Amino acid sequence: xxxxxxxxxxxxxxxxxxxxxxxxxxxxxxxxxxxxxxxxxxxxxxxxxxxxxxxxxxxxxxxxxxxxxxxxxxxxxxxxxxxxxxxxxxxxxxxxxxxxxxxxxxxxxxxxxxxxxxxxxxxxxxxxxxxxxxxxxxxxxxxxxxxxxxxxxxxxxxxxxxxxxxxxxxxxxxxxxxxxxxxxxxxxxxxxxxxxxxxxxxxxxxxxxxxxxxxxxxxxxxxxxxxxxxxxxxxxxxxxxxxxxxxxxxxxxxxxxxxxxxxxxxxxxxxxxxxxxxxxxxxxxxxxxxxxxxxxxxxxxxxxxxxxxxxxxxxxxxxxxxxxxxxxxxxxxxxxxxxxxxxxxxxxxxxxxxxxxxxxxxxxxxxxxxxxxxxxxxxxxxxxxxxxxx
Amino acid sequence: xxxxxxxxxxxxxxxxxxxxxxxxxxxxxxxxxxxxxxxxxxxxxxxxxxxxxxxxxxxxxxxxxxxxxxxxxxxxxxxxxxxxxxxxxxxxxxxxxxxxxxxxxxxxxxxxxxxxxxxxxxxxxxxxxxxxxxxxxxxxxxxxxxxxxxxxxxxxxxxxxxxxxxxxxxxxxxxxxxxxxxxxxxxxxxxxxxxxxxxxxxxxxxxxxxxxxxxxxxxxxxxxxxxxxxxxxxxxxxxxxxxxxxxxxxxxxxxxxxxxxxxxxxxxxxxxxxxxxxxxxxxxxxxxxxxxxxxxxxxxxxxxxxxxxxxxxxxxxxxxxxxxxxxxxxxxxxxxxxxxxxxxxxxxxxxxxxxxxxxxxxxxxxxxxxxxxxxxxxxxxxxxxxxxxx
Numbered sequence: 204x205x206x207x208x209x210x211x212x213x214x215x216x217x218x219x220x221x222x223x224x225x226x227x228x229x230x231x232x233x234x235x236x237x238x239x240x241x242x243x244x245x246x247x248x249x250x251x252x253x254x255x256x257x258x259x260x261x262x263x264x265x266x267x268x269x270x271x272x273x274x275x276x277x278x279x280x281x282x283x284x285x286x287x288x289x290x291x292x293x294x295x296x297x298x299x300x301x302x303x304x305x306x307x308x309x310x311x312x313x314x315x316x317x318x319x320x321x322x323x324x325x326x327x328x329x330x331x332x333x334x335x336x337x338x339x340x341x342x343x344x345x346x347x348x349x350x351x352x353x354x355x356x357x358x359x360x361x362x363x364x365x366x367x368x369x370x371x372x373x374x375x376x377x378x379x380x381x382x383x384x385x386x387x388x389x390x391x392x393x394x395x396x397x398x399x400x401x402x403x404x405x406x407x408x409x410x411x412x413x414x415x416x417x418x419x420x421x422x423x424x425x426x427x428x429x430x431x432x433x434x435x436x437x438x439x440x441x442x443x444x445x446x447x448x449x450x451x452x453x454x455x456x457x458x459x460x461x462x463x464x465x466x467x468x469x470x471x472x473x474x475x476x477x478x479x480x481x482x483x484x485x486x487x488x489x490x491x492x493x494x495x496x497x498x499x500x501x502x503x504x505x506x507x508x509x510x511x512x513x514x515x516x517x518x519x520x521x522x523x524x525x526x527x528x529x530x531x532x533x534x535x536x537x538x539x540x541x542x543x544x545x546x547x548x549x550x551x552x553x554x555x556x557x558x559x560x561x562x563x564x565x566x567x568x569x570x571x572x573x574x575x576x577x578x579x580x581x582x583x584x585x586x587x588x589x590x591x592x593x
Numbered sequence: 594x595x596x597x598x599x600x601x602x603x604x605x606x607x608x609x610x611x612x613x614x615x616x617x618x619x620x621x622x623x624x625x626x627x628x629x630x631x632x633x634x635x636x637x638x639x640x641x642x643x644x645x646x647x648x649x650x651x652x653x654x655x656x657x658x659x660x661x662x663x664x665x666x667x668x669x670x671x672x673x674x675x676x677x678x679x680x681x682x683x684x685x686x687x688x689x690x691x692x693x694x695x696x697x698x699x700x701x702x703x704x705x706x707x708x709x710x711x712x713x714x715x716x717x718x719x720x721x722x723x724x725x726x727x728x729x730x731x732x733x734x735x736x737x738x739x740x741x742x743x744x745x746x747x748x749x750x751x752x753x754x755x756x757x758x759x760x761x762x763x764x765x766x767x768x769x770x771x772x773x774x775x776x777x778x779x780x781x782x783x784x785x786x787x788x789x790x791x792x793x794x795x796x797x798x799x800x801x802x803x804x805x806x807x808x809x810x811x812x813x814x815x816x817x818x819x820x821x822x823x824x825x826x827x828x829x830x831x832x833x834x835x836x837x838x839x840x841x842x843x844x845x846x847x848x849x850x851x852x853x854x855x856x857x858x859x860x861x862x863x864x865x866x867x868x869x870x871x872x873x874x875x876x877x878x879x880x881x882x883x884x885x886x887x888x889x890x891x892x893x894x895x896x897x898x899x900x901x902x903x904x905x906x907x908x909x910x911x912x913x914x915x916x917x918x919x920x921x922x923x924x925x926x927x928x929x930x931x932x933x934x935x936x937x938x939x940x941x942x943x944x945x946x947x948x949x950x951x952x953x954x955x956x957x958x959x960x961x962x963x964x965x966x967x968x969x970x971x972x973x974x975x976x977x978x979x980x981x982x983x
Binding site: 204205224225226253254256257259260261262263264265266267269270274275276277278279280281282283284285291294295297298299301302303304320327329330331333334335338446448449450451452453457465466469579580583584 | 594595614615616643644646647649650651652653655656657659660664665666667668669670671672673674675681684685687688689691692693694710717719720721723724725728836838839840841842843847855856859969970973974
């Protein structure tokens, strides 16, 4: 695929934005990204969102946002792949620009979950599960993940406290991210005493919902410096080295092995192949830690740990900023917050900030290659992007 | 953009399919299109759907259908642009194949509306309107179109019966389409006496909802005959000559002129430019007749009639199979039925069938160039595709 550059990024804090509508949130991130890119508008708009028809009573977010941000009459569409919607919109935009049909594209992930006009959020999130074979049984989305976590603990002999480092690491990193929802560091003691949500998942295993939007502007890399301004002095170009996607059954019980994320494996393998790198070359990994169990499973599927040994990376301090594979460097889903359809774009924005060296106390020193993996459902739609500075 | 060919198409009848789930409907159309293309599967799947989260409690239709039809671990995503979702998915697939990222793509438009597990369909359809400024006032989607129609009648001096030819033509053509929902021809008398829905829109001005799915398989045109089998003897190749898209404000009251579809104008102009043709070259036009007023407005926006004169084409019999611009040749939304997120793909399938000469009594003789226009909302997301036999 034609080489694509990320020209600008922007985001809103993840929070309870009761004073901002869906279009205002999306617009805020979009304008920030356009400003960062030095553009007034892009040729096309790709919106990632999961819940707006259910929670906000609004469909057609492409047209909604294109109008709001003044991209009148331009191409605009919404992409949905449950919690993987943000990165799915990013990939659709990559292909649109790579095809030559558009020269520039704005991608916005946006979600507004806290002051709903429609559905209860737990019921709305259950639409990421299989309606006929999972949700119809009355199980919630956290319930599905709880079954997976309990089986993992049983199968590989881990206890609940072994998952604590994922949460502690995410909270520690979020303290330095002004866009994160939670800024309070936590301890093992607090993790262990946190309220139970669905055994064995407690409140500190689970990512909080939130309202938020994150955006990026992309253009063909060969037009940097010609048609589009080169990066500011001292700021490296950020290129998309790879975009890998794979799917799996939505229902967890239909998989050969509920404890291995086949689609995360396939998606990362495709991305590694495209970029010509392996797990050892990844200097930071924004993974999809919707629940702590998902961190372990993602690390295993992407080749950072043996099967059943993902939690060991946390226990051995390999996931921190100076570890072998720094994860959740801006707080991850756990502490930055998880506005579901926007999350994939927050991850892209965060990797760009790391590669630009803009992360202050949570900077991964000298990082040139970062990876983001966005997951829809319990591993059903998985998108992996590798970004490189250069 | 790289030239793309449509290798195969398939569809289910539009009906009340209470015995078939969302995945079964989508699968039926997908398998028909793959069979028609002579393929077992495609490299990627693009699903157009508007209502499944609301009506069926199911998101993530990309992964759902990829699993069901045996495209395990392949790329799959859902695209939403309200009632324009089907053609929006088609365009996303075009760009994916044109980018070289995928060599073949399957596009499925699917909608299941009649035996809902969730929302009332009228409330669900209102998500195509502006939630903050239209739906919040309590107006339904048909109500919005009724306001537009009344204003059009007032402004240009037409009476309700002047819209009858749109409905009569659609019903007459649907009689020969085994996939259409309605097969009964209607008369002017029946049109005039039909029950009122939202004055001046009566039951025969409005398209019926329904369950259904329509699909197509696309590949790069240059691979036909080499990697993919050439068309069967006597069956022409069908190429995508143009794909145009444009957006407008969702709220009708925000537009400069509520009686002109700016996005339909822009979208068709872009398509004409790409294909190097004009309205006079279009031999059939599958337009988005969700309501009879939309037929008039679409014909005007696309250059087939002067402003305010779209209804004249019906009154002068220019929209019939032997007229100047045959529309709704397989029944249109009005009589084939309008399973909202699937409709755009039904239109593509129908244009392909016309260009292949497979339409029997409703064949437009010798047609080589056909156009399909799919509209989301009251003209907010508009996609225009021009297909050519050759």
